[in-house]
Amino acid sequence: MTETLMTIRQMCDTFNVTPRTLRFYEAKELLFPIREGQKRLFTRRDRGRLKLILRGKRFGFSLEEIRQLLDLYHADDQQTTQLAKTCEIGELRLRAMQAQRAELDDAIADLKKQLEWGSAKLASLRAQNVAA
Amino acid sequence: MTETLMTIRQMCDTFNVTPRTLRFYEAKELLFPIREGQKRLFTRRDRGRLKLILRGKRFGFSLEEIRQLLDLYHADDQQTTQLAKTCEIGELRLRAMQAQRAELDDAIADLKKQLEWGSAKLASLRAQNVAA
DNA sequence: AGCACACATGACGTTAACGTAAACGAAACG
DNA sequence: CGTTTCGTTTACGTTAACGTCATGTGTGCT
The missing domain is CATH 1.10.1660.10 (Multidrug-efflux Transporter Regulator; Chain: A; Domain 2)
Structure with a gap:
């Protein structure tokens, strides 16, 4: 146990x-x-x-934000009003997270592109070195 | 202009x-x-x-990490070795970002579930209030 | 009894990323 | 010419999330 x-x-x-x-x-x-x-x-x-x-x-997330989320996760004994409020906070947090994911996807795509460019550049540089 | x-x-x-x-x-x-x-x-x-x-x-990202990424983004005039190093940093950063994305997805799913639970609970509480 | 050990409570130190205030130079405006 | 308006430098203040002592206490071995 x-x-x-x-x-x-x-x-x-x-x-x-x-x-x-x-x-x-x-x-x-x-x-x-x-x-x-x-x-x-x-x-x-x-x-x-x-x-x-x-x-x-x-x-x-800051500890303060986490504290608010925890209230949501343990809302069993909450009153209706209180629960409604914590749900609201959760919705906001969810949207923020979804937005963050979108931005993250963007950034990942960007970085990938740059890395491809970098590899290509590296390849051409190495080719030059061999030629010289 | x-x-x-x-x-x-x-x-x-x-x-x-x-x-x-x-x-x-x-x-x-x-x-x-x-x-x-x-x-x-x-x-x-x-x-x-x-x-x-x-x-x-x-x-x-910390400013220091960002500085390293910026070097990658403006690596036109870099030497081969330097470029290779910055690419490496970029790869690491990319993996970190992808991992973060996965965790973020998880967290979003979790939070969504909790919010649904919250809404349901709210609905039942309101139903009780009406009955009483 | 003597001592190690796990835990406790302050209280000060640390890093990142600026905020804020003091004190000054230059320029533009009435 | 005086004074706002921008901008500069220097420097100390601030918040978050702990780290790191210093010091004290209760507990169990031997």
Whole structure:
């Protein structure tokens, strides 16, 4: 069975982050480990959130933005109004991401073209070198 | 005719950036405006580079990474070895971008799913409210 | 008891990408 | 000629996301 509670070290090993990072996320209210005396114990919920945090970061979302998204992902107990608001945020974020994907596609195409040009140029330069 | 040289203010208005930004980019050797006395005058080449800089930034590329890409984009006068190196950087960057695109697609799919779930939940909540 | 070890809490340091303020030169305008 | 208007340099301030001590505490071995 996957232990239901994990120490800070187990978390670090599992997700490859430092203790400092986990404490920082707690301070920023992204995680809510329970306390056993002085020590932190991370729940299954915390692990779920951390997974999403790390993915969010890979796209350059700020921690603050991620916090808003997390609210959306855990909206089970929210009131209607609150849920509506978080959905709205999610829609905005979705559009932003789609726009970003479009731009990314553009940039990829551009870069590809440049690389082809570069290869061609390289080929011609090498040909010259051989000739000389 | 598009003026071949632009003042810092014209640049700012055209690209929606601050003078500080342009001076900063010059200090970082991303732009090379010529000097008329004390003042900067930006060339067509600077405008091209700035456009690419701004696009790069939208993907979270650091200015340093962007500088390397710019070298690739303006490699006409490079030596073979240098060109080969910049091409290599470009290839790496391309793979990174493609990977990022894949992750972005994943995240978009996830978010879409969550939003559908949210809408459904909202609908059922509203139905309850009407019933009550 | 003595000691290592895991964890905790400050609090200051770091990097990137500018913002912002001070202090000055040149030019254009009334 | 005085003063806005642009522009310049120098330099310190700022935010995000942690890193890196310094210092303190509770726990389990031996």
